[in-house]
Amino acid sequence: MMAALHGMAAESTAQLLAGAWLTMQLTALAMLVGTTLAFPLALMRTSRHGWLRAPAYGYVFFFRGTPLLVQIFLVYYGLAQFEAIRDGFLWPVLSEAYWCAIIAFSLNTAAYTAEILRGGMMAVPLGEREAARALGFSRWQEIRLIVLPRAVRQALPAYGNEVILMLKGSALASTITLLELTGVARTLIARTYLAVEFFALAGLIYLLLTLLIVRGVRLLERRWALPGQAIETVPGTRHGDLLA
């Protein structure tokens, strides 16, 4: 009896850890793709041309104004409504819950990250841009060499928040059959009826991952800090920022 219980505990732990690994994978991939998309989006949002600004604005408004759950369902269930997609060459990818989750998460975080980047770009002092122009920089050089490096530093704390939000959002992958951390907890509960125990365990693992992200972002902030620009060290505030 005891041996059986021990065996069960070991098996559940192994399953939860496998779920946590999938959670990390989903979060990392979505952030990678989403951040890549966010740069052109942010540049479009701050463009001088209305025909570039308008579609970027619409994109951001749609993805920030609707629940992530709707977005996942639209990709996973919704796209299958169209025969052209079911017969298309992308169907092997679009019929897989894993890729649908990655696509929905990436599109979602791209909208939020683009806004964070835009905020960082707006915070770059106008004098620096004028100086770049006075030195004869082209528009592209000005953005690439002056604006973006500054904007990325400025945006880092808010970006850390976004990574945490994505980690938490990845729990929604369990609604389309994926066995990430929340999904594993739900199946274990269906089998054992130990609801509170397994959900609490999953929650603890999420909390641990969150703290890891907070640590990682703080490390990056310190590494990228410009000499002469002190990092706030008021106790507690950094952590508060990152979770806000």
Add this chain to the structure above:
Amino acid sequence: MLLGFGAQLAAGTLVTVGLAVASLAGGLLLGIAGAAARMSRRRLLRTAAQAYTTAVRGVPELLVILIVYFGASAAVGRVAALFGVTGFFELNPFLAGVAALSLTFGAYAAEVLRGAFLAVPPGQTEAAYSLGLTRARVFSHVLLPQVWRTALPGLGNLFLVLLKDTSLVSVVGLDEIMRKSALAVSYTQQPFTFYLAAAFIYLAMTAVSMAGIQVLERRAARGMEWSG
């Protein structure tokens, strides 16, 4: 309209709005209590509030909803077993949703409100006391109006997040927009149509909320225009 499911979606929208408003009220209360505890002179209260805000903000909202729903059901079951009644007890998903979303909103709101309180210059409180105002008066007439003004943008953002998080309560069986849409999908086999319709309902609610928040912000900033 919508293949005869328009009325269903409208009913779902009402449930969603009710859930959001009830959770906003509960969340604001928890947020005020949390902010007060974070700034308390008692260490125990400060630690408890810190643990609450950190734990809730580090755990997925979906998991909070599942924990509240199944946890409360299990607790009710255990209490009932003491009285010799056995079986599975299902909690009302609306109440579970309000509890879970209030917990989430409260944890974030506590931080926003704490920041807003700390932003009021201490000289103002001192000046109010030296004018002979009571503690309650200082709170309601000096601190609160200013806290309200500084906290409003942050609280407004949290409400927009809350509005979208209501969709997660569909997972424990509440008949709000998402579940009504899923129902329509199962009858019509048109997932894209109905989830897109749901998306536009959320967009409309977001747009209306944003307009409302802006009105509140403008009202709260009356007489402050010159200082930006």
